[in-house]
Amino acid sequence: MAPKFKKYTPTRVLYWHRTDLRLHDSPALHAALNEIDDIEAFWPIWCWDPHYVYHARVGPNRFQFLIDCQNDLSSSYQRLNPKQKLWVLREGATTLLPKLMKAWKITHLVFEKDTDAYAKERDTKVVRDAEEAGVTVMIRNGRTLWDSDEVAKKNGGKPTMSATQLQAAGAKVGDISRPVPTPEKLPDPGDADLSAVEQERPERHPDFNEQFRDSEEKSYASGLAGPKGDYAVPTLQELGFKKQATSPHKGGESVVLENLEKMFEDEDYIATFEKPRTSPAAFEPQSTLLTSPHLHFGSLSCRYLYWRTEDLIDKRRKEKKPTSGPPTSITGQLLFRDMYFAAQAALGYSFAQTYDNPHCRFVPWHLPSKVNVDNKLISGEYEVDDPQAEEYFHRWRDGKTGFPWIDAIMRQLRSEGWIHHLARHSVACFLTRGGCYVSWERGAEVFEELLIDHETACNAGNWQWLSCTAFFAQFYRCYSPIAFGKKWDPEGNFVRRYVPELAKLDKKYIYEPYKAPIADQKRAGLLVSGGKTEGEEDGRHIYPKPMFDFNEQREICIQGLKTAYHVGLYGNSPAVIDGTWKKHFDDAAEGPTEGTEGGPGGSTGWQDAEGHEEYDPDGNKTPKLSREGSSKARPKSPRTTRAGHKREASQSTLDVLVQKKSSKKS
């Protein structure tokens, strides 16, 4: 056979890092290094997107985690080729890349596919500009087990709403890819001359992260290549942050791979892992792998984790040793992650909100979403001004609810940027359908700011799940802020750790400090206060009484959800879009009322420190009405709270609907 002569056509490659701060199992990086011939110049770059710096909620802990990941990756590149690094540029890709591709004579642009709604828009523009400039664009899936767009397509273009659907659609897409090899060498960069590249000034407003900064963000001002002109990874200070990160969790591919190595030594733990059996109260060490932030930044490949786990389980099956499987196993967790990504890919922006989301139920929360301030969802007839619900929300956010289990979790979230999955369930249920009756979108915003592993698809999906607005519907299954904590941590060590003012309290009262007799409170250096939520008095640490009677709120929430389910509006219902949804709830409340429930009735067991029952001195003596037994609707009395606030009459329609589907049928 005659030798084939190949023409030498030098190529110059930009490898654009976004969701993939790693070298291992990166299909896009592998393609860039193996599918492009005659590479003359190669730059792995990061573009600091003003969207991320200003227009997304990113607290110091997540910023630091990202910076850690970037530094780790940059070092890895340097080890492969001392002339290399992660080239960090201070401008958004949509404006920078066209200029950069021209100045550096780029022939190939390569990146990992990102199906987030914002990223899709951004990438569409970048790809169009690149192709117009004659640059070859290569995109590879690497962030999820399957390409989320493909999964959505195989699911009929509809969002995957259950693990079954995801698995069925995924199977149609094909097998989950095996990891690709880690690169062992890297071409040199070319001459990185920016003299011809004029920098775009970023649009800074609104700056969601202003609260964290004590000075102007200095990264953009320092020029495209940073203060030293060396394309270095920025520091938190350079970004203007006053606060240092407080999270003990460190970012970086080498960190997570080393951690995994150690965790996989315990084969029993990995192979029999069942998420619902891991403790939300465990700390140092936590009960789970802590891979979520690494999956978010791409310092860990989900396929690498998937196949390492799957291979180990195969081996154990052959050895006839116990194993776990989806949905509770480690691989099951990754399948749920893909489910949320595919659902988001199908719905776009509306996935992360109620408004215009065809799969998210509409619930008239006492504190609605702030998102969409310009449309009628909340500006129409919605009673935005509910100071009590707003207070509940703030106290939840700040870890001062008076429920130690909730407060401990929220304080761990703020200081460490990570909380266990079941802890997320507990506080999310509490904020929404199982306590405060506040919109899940408010909670999601707090998580977005504080979590180091915040992933829009997973966060929005899980909040919808927990608020019973999508994915999950059993709203009568409600997490108790007392019983759930007790179940996992009867000693109260988790609470003692994160709510130090309760550290010395007897375990008998650790989840309900207001029940502790004065003498016990004094011994613990504690003052449970009905007024103040923090501070000290007579040398005793103040901890607040519960901000509401949980059982009473729980009933209000369940009735509210029942009503919302009956009314049956979704985020894209005309009445939600045009702001006339309230009429539907009023009509429902006036409808036929036979076959109804009585009020919650009975004692809630609420006691003050002296042991008096406050709400019903006789205990639960109100006879519970059976479904068949009551023939008349009993209008629910207006809500009264410990603080003595009375709900306005107009609100009461939101509280109750006493019509059952069964009665409608008959």
Add this chain to the structure above:
DNA sequence: CTGCCGTTGATTCA
């Protein structure tokens, strides 16, 4: 249509 299941509730009772 029925019946069962759905990653992760709480309480009571045997």
Add this chain to the structure above:
DNA sequence: TGAATCAACGGCAG
């Protein structure tokens, strides 16, 4: 420790 109950949703298989 496990099962039944509470009051009862929606997806899915049959």
